[in-house]
Amino acid sequence: MKVAPTIEELRTNLKSHHADNQLIGFVPTMGALHEGHLALVDKAKESSDTTVVSIFINPLQFNNAQDFSTYPQTLESDLELLEKRGVDVVFLPSKEELYPMQPSLSINFGPLERTLEGEFRPGHFSGVGIIVSKLLNIVKPHVAYFGQKDLQQVAVIQTLVRDLSIDVKIQVVPTVRESDGLAMSSRNLRLTTQERKAARLLYQVLNFCKIELLAGRDWLTTRQEALQMIRHESLASMEYLELVSTYSLQKQEKFEPEQALSLVIACFIGEVRLIDNLPVNL
Numbered sequence: 001m002k003v004a005p006t007i008e009e010l011r012t013n014l015k016s017h018h019a020d021n022q023l024i025g026f027v028p029t030m031g032a033l034h035e036g037h038l039a040l041v042d043k044a045k046e047s048s049d050t051t052v053v054s055i056f057i058n059p060l061q062f063n064n065a066q067d068f069s070t071y072p073q074t075l076e077s078d079l080e081l082l083e084k085r086g087v088d089v090v091f092l093p094s095k096e097e098l099y100p101m102q103p104s105l106s107i108n109f110g111p112l113e114r115t116l117e118g119e120f121r122p123g124h125f126s127g128v129g130i131i132v133s134k135l136l137n138i139v140k141p142h143v144a145y146f147g148q149k150d151l152q153q154v155a156v157i158q159t160l161v162r163d164l165s166i167d168v169k170i171q172v173v174p175t176v177r178e179s180d181g182l183a184m185s186s187r188n189l190r191l192t193t194q195e196r197k198a199a200r201l202l203y204q205v206l207n208f209c210k211i212e213l214l215a216g217r218d219w220l221t222t223r224q225e226a227l228q229m230i231r232h233e234s235l236a237s238m239e240y241l242e243l244v245s246t247y248s249l250q251k252q253e254k255f256e257p258e259q260a261l262s263l264v265i266a267c268f269i270g271e272v273r274l275i276d277n278l279p280v281n282l
């Protein structure tokens with residue numbers, strides 16, 4: 001496994017792969033890798049000749065300085081995991097090289113920007129859009145892999161690729177969960193034992209809502225009951241629980257079985273902000 005700490009080294013490493021027309025699969029990450037990331041790596045390995053993973057904690061997508069400074073960093077074990085998984089190249093760029101100065105560009109994703117994560121984390125998606133554009137420009141993969149856990153991020157990246165005609169296929173990989181249903185996330189590392197137990201609540205709430213909706217209950221009543229479940233957990237503090245269109249992420253007031261809809265949740269457990277989602281009808 002090659003480790004490329006600069007853009008030039010990455011490009012040199014990939015030159016012959018590009019020249020031989022090898023299929024390059026790319027998994028961008030912020031490190032603190034878990035089975036969710038490794039599922040993306042496995043998918044990339046399955047269908048690519050060369051698999052590239054980047055690790056970069058992108059300051060531009062954090063609207064909260066504390067969230068940025070406490071984001072888990074586990075570089076040594078990340079590299080071990082990637083080596084074991086058979087990754088070909090790991091790109092480890094520095095902040096100085098990627099952002100020699102504060103970018104003057106910002107990206108507005110329209111209605112996607114004003115709902116859910118966009119509402120609670122102003123500027124977040126612009127930061128994601130800028131770093132993903134940069135990484136796709138540098139790596140030039142044929143396919144890039146993203147987790148369904150970040151449903152709105154997937155929609156943002158699909159918009160980016162479509163609107164800028166970037167020559168890459170975006171492949172979405174299903175969420176990987178712990179045995180009690182908690183979606184895998186690097187932020188789970190920051191939960192205390194008690195908070196970790198309480199964190200199951202997110203998936204329980206999503207499942208409760210899904211079962212109720214599929215049984216014909218209306219969304220507004222179901223939502224009220226779900227909010228009540230969350231109020232009973234003293235470690236939990238809700239940001240949003242919504243029924244949304246799976247592709248546009250716009251909020252829905254009614255469950256329409258013939259539309260592709262998903263339930264989305266963002267909730268603090270203690271100091272840790274967690275998000276999750278569940279498709280209601282595929």
Ligand code: PAF
Nearest residue numbers: 028029030058128131150
């Ligand atoms: O999903 C993530 O880990 C990040 O948002 C990404 C796509 C690597 C961009 O920094």
